[in-house]
Amino acid sequence: MLVQFYNVSKIYPNGVKALDDISLKIDRGEFLFLMGPSGAGKSSLIKMLFREELPTRGQIFVASRSIVRMKRSEVPKLRRNMGIVFQDFKLLENKTVSENIAFAMKVVGASNRDIRQRVPEVINMVGLKGKEDCLPTELSGGEQQRVGIARALANRPLMLIADEPTGNLDMETSMEIMELLYDINRKGTTVIMATHARELVKQAHKRVIMLERGRIVEDTPNGETLL
Amino acid sequence: MKLSNALYFISEASKSLSRNRLLSFATIMTVTTCILILGMAVLLTLNASRFINRLESDVQMIAFLDKSLTKTGINEVQEEIEKIDGIKSIKFISRDESLKELQETYGSEYDLEATLGKNPLPDTFKIEAQNPQDVPKIAEQVNKISGVYKVNYGQGVVERLFQVTHWVRIISVAFIIILAAAAVFLIATTTRLSIFARRKEIYLMKLIGATDWFIRWPFFIEGIFLGVVGSLLAVTLLALGYGALLQNITSMGIINLISDMSLLGKVYLSLVATGAVLGVMGTSISLNRFLNV
Numbered sequence: 001m002l003v004q005f006y007n008v009s010k011i012y013p014n015g016v017k018a019l020d021d022i023s024l025k026i027d028r029g030e031f032l033f034l035m036g037p038s039g040a041g042k043s044s045l046i047k048m049l050f051r052e053e054l055p056t057r058g059q060i061f062v063a064s065r066s067i068v069r070m071k072r073s074e075v076p077k078l079r080r081n082m083g084i085v086f087q088d089f090k091l092l093e094n095k096t097v098s099e100n101i102a103f104a105m106k107v108v109g110a111s112n113r114d115i116r117q118r119v120p121e122v123i124n125m126v127g128l129k130g131k132e133d134c135l136p137t138e139l140s141g142g143e144q145q146r147v148g149i150a151r152a153l154a155n156r157p158l159m160l161i162a163d164e165p166t167g168n169l170d171m172e173t174s175m176e177i178m179e180l181l182y183d184i185n186r187k188g189t190t191v192i193m194a195t196h197a198r199e200l201v202k203q204a205h206k207r208v209i210m211l212e213r214g215r216i217v218e219d220t221p222n223g224e225t226l227l
Numbered sequence: 228m229k230l231s232n233a234l235y236f237i238s239e240a241s242k243s244l245s246r247n248r249l250l251s252f253a254t255i256m257t258v259t260t261c262i263l264i265l266g267m268a269v270l271l272t273l274n275a276s277r278f279i280n281r282l283e284s285d286v287q288m289i290a291f292l293d294k295s296l297t298k299t300g301i302n303e304v305q306e307e308i309e310k311i312d313g314i315k316s317i318k319f320i321s322r323d324e325s326l327k328e329l330q331e332t333y334g335s336e337y338d339l340e341a342t343l344g345k346n347p348l349p350d351t352f353k354i355e356a357q358n359p360q361d362v363p364k365i366a367e368q369v370n371k372i373s374g375v376y377k378v379n380y381g382q383g384v385v386e387r388l389f390q391v392t393h394w395v396r397i398i399s400v401a402f403i404i405i406l407a408a409a410a411v412f413l414i415a416t417t418t419r420l421s422i423f424a425r426r427k428e429i430y431l432m433k434l435i436g437a438t439d440w441f442i443r444w445p446f447f448i449e450g451i452f453l454g455v456v457g458s459l460l461a462v463t464l465l466a467l468g469y470g471a472l473l474q475n476i477t478s479m480g481i482i483n484l485i486s487d488m489s490l491l492g493k494v495y496l497s498l499v500a501t502g503a504v505l506g507v508m509g510t511s512i513s514l515n516r517f518l519n520v
Contacts, residue, residue, distance in 0.1 A: 050434060079436035090431055107437035112231055155436070 001064075002028045002159060002190055003049065008058030010044050010214075018044035019055070020214035026192065028158070031185045033201050033223065034194040036211035042194040045211070046163050049192070050079050063158065080108050083152025083189075087164035089144045091136040097123065097147050098132045104151045122150040126180060142173035149180060159190035166197055174200060232441070239445035240452065243421045251453065254417040258457025258502060259464075261410035265403055266465040266498050272399040273494070274485055276392075286359045286388075288366050288380040290352040296374050301350060304374045308352060311368050315355040322348045349376060360389060407505065410454075414509025418450050422513055443514055450510030451503050458502025462495045 003026040010019040019041045026032055034042045047053040048060055051067050060067040063081060070078065091100050098119050105115045123132060126146040136144055145165060152160055162181065166174035178200055185191045195201065201208055201223055210218035244251045292304060301319070308317055320328075325348045326340065340346065354369065356362050363386060366378040422429065432442050473486055485491070 052434070073438075076436045076438045079434060082436075084434050090427065092428060092431075104435050106235060107432045107435055107441060109229070109232065109441070 002026050002030075002062065003192075004059075004061040005045075005048075006059040006061075008048070008055045008060060010041070010048070010053065011056045017214055019048075022058070022214075022216055024209065024216065024219065026190065029185070029188055029190055031182070031191045031204075031206040032193070033204065033206060033208045034192065034211065035196070035198075035201060035208055036217075038196075039213075040211040041214040042211055043163065044214075046161055046192070046194055049161055050082050050084065051075050076108075080155055081158045083149075083155065083157035083160045085145070085148050085152050085160065085162035085165045087167040089136070089148045089168075091144060091147055091151075093136055096133050096135055097128060097139075097150075100136070100147055101151050101154050104154045108155055110155070118154055122153050125153065125184075126150040140173075141169050142176060145169060145173075145177055146180065149177075149184070153184065153189075157189065159192060160184060162191065162193040164195055165193065166195065166200065171199070175203075178204070232444075236444040236448055240448035243425070243445065243449055244452065246424070247417070247421055250417055250420060254413055254453050255457040255460070257413045258410055258454055258505065259460040261406050261413075261505075262458040262461035262498055262502055263464055265406050265410075265501070266461060266494070268399055268403050268406070269494055269498070270465070270469060270485075272396070272403075273490075275395060275399075277485060286356075286362050286380060288354040288356070288362060288369065288378055290354060290369050290375050291377045291379070292350045292352070293374050293376045294349050296350070300374055304372055305352065307372045308354065308369055311365055313357050313361045313365060315357045317355075318353040320351045320353055322346050322350050325351060407501070410457075410502075410505045411509045411512070414450055414453055414506055415512040416509075417453060418446050418510045419513035421449060422446060443510075446514055447507060447510050450506035452506070454502035454504070454506025454509070455499060456502075458499045458505075461502075462498050465498070466491075466495060 003024075005022050005024045008019055008022045009017070011017050018039075022041075022045065034045060036042055044053060048055060048067070049062065051070065054068060058068075062078060065074075065078065067078065092103060095103060101119045101122060102115045105118060110118075120132075123129060126149050128143065128146050128150065131139065131143065136147065139147070145168075148165070149160075160181070165181070166177055169177065174197060181191055181193065182204075205222045208218070208220050208223040209216055210220075290304075290308070292301060296304070305317065305319065308314065323346065326346050329348070330340075354365070356365050362380050366380050369375055370378045429442055469491070473484055476484055
């Protein structure tokens with residue numbers, strides 16, 4: 001079991017109850033959609049996976065390690081198991097495609113030799129060959145998100161966490177990005193994706209967890225009953 | 228630390244320094260000013276305290292003895308005085324010696340003994356204290372010994388001198404602390420700006436799994452660089468200025484300034500080290516707020 005939530009609640013200091021007694025399990029190799037209206041708790045749930053937020057109550061395990069009991073100094077190690085893909089890509093504007101990916105490896109202490117070998121690999125994987133030396137501003141939105149995904153994959157994570165990865169993209173580009181994510185999932189990486197895009201989820205036939213007001217209202221193995 | 232990481236940190240630091248060229252320059256200038264004033268204050272304090280030490284060590288007591296005291300009585304008094312804690316030396320000066328000394332100061336034109344008829348001076352003990360600050364206390368104890376008629380040490384003046392030197396020391400320390408705080412604040416401002424310029428990058432690094440130290444290092448290098456370069460400039464100016472001062476004043480022969488090169492070297496080195504410490508302090512103040520992700 002890769003991720004386990006036991007009776008997790010999150011109440012922010014301002015009194016907002018973002019998550020209310022959530023329990024769920026995610027297996028290695030799964031592809032999982034997190035759905036629900038804005039404010040349903042998707043972002044809070046995702047932030048707890050990489051311990052940007054701690055639960056107010058309950059227990060969370062990632063790869064059998066308790067996130068709640070984890071020391072601050074152990075957090076970097078936890079995060080190295082995860083690749084995070086953002087809605088707004090969060091690419092460094094002054095660095096090229098290659099440099100953006102190399103940066104992610106550099107900051108976790110990869111050797112220059114590893115970096116030289118791995119960067120072209122992931123650029124190939126996301127289909128950006130030939131764009132290595134472009135700056136993010138020279139790329140389309142879809143291409144920028146591919147860089148974001150390549151960067152998330154660079155350190156060979158156990159799971160890919162994507163928060164609205166297609167939120168800023170048109171339908172056609174979104175579907176291309178989805179194909180890329182399925183592909184990554186087929187190669188063994190667990191993918192957890194929060195999204196609003198019903199169309200994408202409907203076509204996917206993957207597990208869907210539906211959140212509403214901080215509670216899980218549906219958890220379907222292939223998204224059928226949902227829509 | 229791995230070499231490739233060290234190179235990376237240094238290149239990140241220098242990128243950030245050259246990106247904020249104007250601010251870096253301004254910070255270095257401010258650090259220079261601060262360390263320069265700090266250095267001047269230190270040199271001033273050192274010289275002043277040496278001067279004060281001289282003044283203080285000149286403080287000594289004269290115990291006047293009763294004229295009726297016999298030879299054994301004088302010895303008893305000496306023994307009593309020697310029992311007091313904190314006495315460095317005690318010297319007996321007989322009334323004849325005192326007169327001779329007095330005669331010498333007046334010159335041979337006046338025959339004091341002839342004028343005065345007989346020697347009016349008492350026998351005395353000249354007493355030095357180990358610590359000049361203890362003089363008033365010791366004098367009081369000596370005064371209680373029977374056979375001692377009076378103790379003289381420049382009452383009032385000495386207390387006044389100690390009061391003044393005490394305040395001079397406190398004020399210079401306070402002055403130095405205020406200046407150092409100003410330098411730290413400025414370095415904190417500069418590094419805060421360069422951290423702020425890179426806050427998205429820092430957030431990203433944290434989420435990717437960089438350790439706190441990996442993120443901190445470039446900023447520390449930047450802060451230390453600003454501190455050290457600023458203080459090196461200041462020390463250069465200070466050494467040149469003090470050297471010139473030393474040459475001029477010593478040749479005039481009025482005031483005796485500290486010219487011990489090994490002591491001055493230590494002062495200059497500690498000023499540069501202070502610059503580095505200020506850099507580290509300034510950076511830590513700014514950094515800790517941004518790393519809690």
